[in-house]
Amino acid sequence: xxxxxxxxxxxxxxxxxxxxxxxxxxxxxxxxxxxxxxxxxxxxxxxxxxxxxxxxxxxxxxxxxxxxxxxxxxxxxxxxxxxxxxxxxxxxxxxxxxxxxxxxxxxxxxxxxxxxxxxxxxxxxxxxxxxxxxxxxxxxxxxxxxxxxxxxxxxxxxxxxxxxxxxxxxxxxxxxxxxxxxxxxxxxxxxxxxxxxxxxxxxxxxxxxxxxxxxxxxxxxxxxxxxxxxxxxxxxxxxxxxxxxxx
Numbered sequence: 001x002x003x004x005x006x007x008x009x010x011x012x013x014x015x016x017x018x019x020x021x022x023x024x025x026x027x028x029x030x031x032x033x034x035x036x037x038x039x040x041x042x043x044x045x046x047x048x049x050x051x052x053x054x055x056x057x058x059x060x061x062x063x064x065x066x067x068x069x070x071x072x073x074x075x076x077x078x079x080x081x082x083x084x085x086x087x088x089x090x091x092x093x094x095x096x097x098x099x100x101x102x103x104x105x106x107x108x109x110x111x112x113x114x115x116x117x118x119x120x121x122x123x124x125x126x127x128x129x130x131x132x133x134x135x136x137x138x139x140x141x142x143x144x145x146x147x148x149x150x151x152x153x154x155x156x157x158x159x160x161x162x163x164x165x166x167x168x169x170x171x172x173x174x175x176x177x178x179x180x181x182x183x184x185x186x187x188x189x190x191x192x193x194x195x196x197x198x199x200x201x202x203x204x205x206x207x208x209x210x211x212x213x214x215x216x217x218x219x220x221x222x223x224x225x226x227x228x229x230x231x232x233x234x235x236x237x238x239x240x241x242x243x244x245x246x247x
Contacts, residue, residue, distance in 0.1 A: 002079075003169060004161065006086050007148040008227040014089035016101045021081050024129055027069045028077050035073070045070075049125035052116040068108040070127035080129045086149070087133075087140045090227045094143060095210065107135020107203040114198030118181075131195040134177070135203025141170045142207045143214075146225025165225075174200050 034040040048066040055061065071077040092100040111131020140147070145167040153160050177200065180193035211219060222228075 002152060003083070003086050003149050004152050005150050006090075006166070007150070007163070008090050008144065010089040010093035010227070012093055014092045016092050016097050016104070017084060017088040020088070020101075020104065020129075021084060024069055024071065024077065024081060028071050031070075045125035045127065049127045050112050050115065051125050052119050052122040055116045056120045064109045064112045065105065067112060067125075067127050068105075068129050068132050071129070072127060076128060080133055083133045084129065084136065087136050090144060090147070091136055091139050091207075093227070103139070103203070103206055104132050104136065107138075107199055107206060108132030110202035111135065111195040111199030114202070115192050115195040118194040126192050126195065128192070130192070131199035134196045134199035135206065137170055137173070138200040138203030138205075139207035141167060142204050142211050143219075144223075144225060144227050145220070147227060167225075 031041070031044055034044065048063060048070060050063045050067040051060065055063070071080065088100075088104075091103070095103060108129065108131050111134060112126070115126055115131070145165065147166040148163050149166050149169050150161050150163050151169055153162060174197065177193050177196040180191060181197050184190060184193050215222065
């Protein structure tokens with residue numbers, strides 16, 4: 001189950017979202033050629049990825065930023081850019097271009113810091129925009145909890161697009177990350193669940209002043225939990241598997 005789009009076009013062009021997507025894609029392309037060269041890619045990650053043990057030793061603090069623009073493969077990159085594309089434009093519209101860029105970077109740094117705190121001695125490199133994008137999702141949940149999001153559900157041979165409120169989709173996602181945080185061992189590598197969980201919470205908290213400035217609960221009442229723009233309408237895809245009537 002993963003989101004494919006929301007029904008909430010932004011009121012202005014999301015230049016920062018476009019720029020962040022372009023930066024992530026171009027940076028990945030710049031080193032994709034050494035992905036299969038273990039010595040080179042390991043050295044590259046040593047220089048630019050978050051390695052908690054190095055941070056704990058008081059060095060490589062710049063990697064809190066550089067790691068946000070690195071990805072471990074095409075699917076890693078594509079998944080992150082999809083989430084940024086879906087949820088980032090409405091936050092940029094609400095915050096403004098400059099404030100959204102600051103918010104994105106602070107959320108990413110906060111996610112990285114929480115990852116380091118939860119695994120201070122780990123020597124596993126951590127990369128990806130996931131922490132910053134989790135912050136975007138946390139802010140989206142606070143400001144637009146009832147925004148409609150289309151998700152693609154895949155169950156073996158069953159494919160179906162459903163439209164659900166953002167708070168359901170984002171709440172399930174956060175719950176999965178939190179459960180992963182409790183059951184995973186950051187020293188063994190894999191998904192940086194604490195960075196995802198922490199980034200989400202950091203993004204939500206960073207958006208509280210904006211939410212209060214807009215009126216808090218009154219903002220939800222005025223917008224009904226949706227971005228303040230006309231909603232887009234999309235035809236939903238149906239499963240092509242034939243239904244067999246009961247006898």
